[in-house]
Amino acid sequence: MSAMIDPSVFTTEKADIRVEIDGRWTKGMTVCNFEKMSGMHHFGGTASEQVNFRHNVAMKLDHAKFCDLVVDALERLVRQTS
Numbered sequence: 001m002s003a004m005i006d007p008s009v010f011t012t013e014k015a016d017i018r019v020e021i022d023g024r025w026t027k028g029m030t031v032c033n034f035e036k037m038s039g040m041h042h043f044g045g046t047a048s049e050q051v052n053f054r055h056n057v058a059m060k061l062d063h064a065k066f067c068d069l070v071v072d073a074l075e076r077l078v079r080q081t082s
Contacts, residue, residue: 017055
């Protein structure tokens with residue numbers, strides 16, 4: 001929700017995201033292949049074939065901005081109930 005209110009709260013990277021179902025790396029977990037991050041293109045298997053970098057994955061959080069959003073929301077809630 002905070003990213004919808006203020007997208008600058010997160011730093012994102014483009015990634016191809018898949019759910020591993022055959023147990024090659026993990027079973028039932030998410031596997032991400034990142035477009036610009038070195039070392040994130042796996043060798044062999046389907047991960048090296050991932051080329052659909054249309055999803056944005058949150059990589060960093062601006063803690064101060066996030067806390068400000070939470071405090072502001074709580075203050076508005078308190079004002080509404082008083």
